[in-house]
Amino acid sequence: MNILAIVGSPHKKWGCTYRLTKRMLDECQSLGAETEIVLLQDYEINYCRGCGLCLVEGECPQKDDVKLIQGKMMEADGIVMASPVYVFHVTGLMKNFIDRCLPMGHRPSLHGKYAAAISVYLGVGDVEAVARYMLTFLMAQGAYPVGIVAALARNIIDVSEEDLEKAANLGREMVQAIKEKRTFSWENYVAKSKEFQALRKLILEGKDFFKKDYEYWKEKGWL
């Protein structure tokens, strides 16, 4: 069992986000999982140029580390996305990575995987909504939503033992969900959502542009 965490804090290993993520993954490890933490700050991730080639031709023309990280996602059984709240949302680092995952969103391919999200803030804004945003990103691609941790940092580098325990709990839940092969009705939940229906309309009406998406959706029987 492989569990991958993607951390979008520029504070890297000394940040609260990392500490919570590490606690979660340590717990997974103690239950037999293999784990890896990707610190986005250590990778070359260019901005999305908005050219749309990933949709037309299937692949982004940029040569950086995005494909490497996406490959790790495809190999993992469980995926955790973690970001502090930066001005009411995920960090630019995390958002930039998510933007580059546009083709994964257009051609959902995380079915059979398990998703969790962690966010931490200093008390201003909606930390739960930020964690849910990352969870929804994974869930929309078919991953089973295990849960979130929304934590309150005590100061710039400290999180409470209570929040660390919540992270450990999420780790236990993640391993349990994978072991039990828990499933959710993606067809009922996501495929009926207005976002999915809007995407379907977009792909159907724009099939000459969204060629790869159209082929993929047709093959899946979603059109």
Ligand SMILES: Cc1cc2nc3c(=O)[nH]c(=O)nc-3n(C[C@H](O)[C@H](O)[C@H](O)COP(=O)(O)O)c2cc1C
């Ligand atoms: C640019 C920036 C924007 C921030 N915006 C918010 C915010 O909107 N709400 C909040 O509660 N904390 C905000 N914070 C504080 C961080 O969320 C908080 O310090 C968090 O613990 C950082 O996690 P890290 O140590 O993993 O980077 C901001 C911090 C920075 C540097």
